[in-house]
Amino acid sequence: MESRVRYAEIRPYTVPETLEELAGPAAGVVVLPTVLDWTPKRVYDLSDDADLRMLYETVIREAMHAGELRKFLDPVLLSAVWQRLWLPPRARLMWERRFPQLARRAA
Helix, strand or coil: CCCCCCHHHHCCCCCCCCCCCCCCCCCCEEECCCCCCCCCCCEEECCCHHHHHHHHHHHHHHCCCHHHHHHHCCHHHHHHHHHHCCCCHHHHHHHHHHCHHHHHHHC
């Protein structure tokens, strides 16, 4: 029987060294560059919970460099929404291995 590997199981995900290095906005409107979000949406209002979660899910899934994470993610907001983010299991595992406090907070 052929074993099939899904792309989400092998694709690279970027994880910052520390949560403290994240310096993204904590309020306002964020426009993601097309390298991170090529959908027509691209504009996210951080005061809207659905927009906030969608922005964080997109950045965590698509960032190829820690600088992209630093620019768009805020550590306080990340911690607040972590348990409600829909992420590929491997990406979530990578983040929670580096930052066990995210997993503990979600438990």
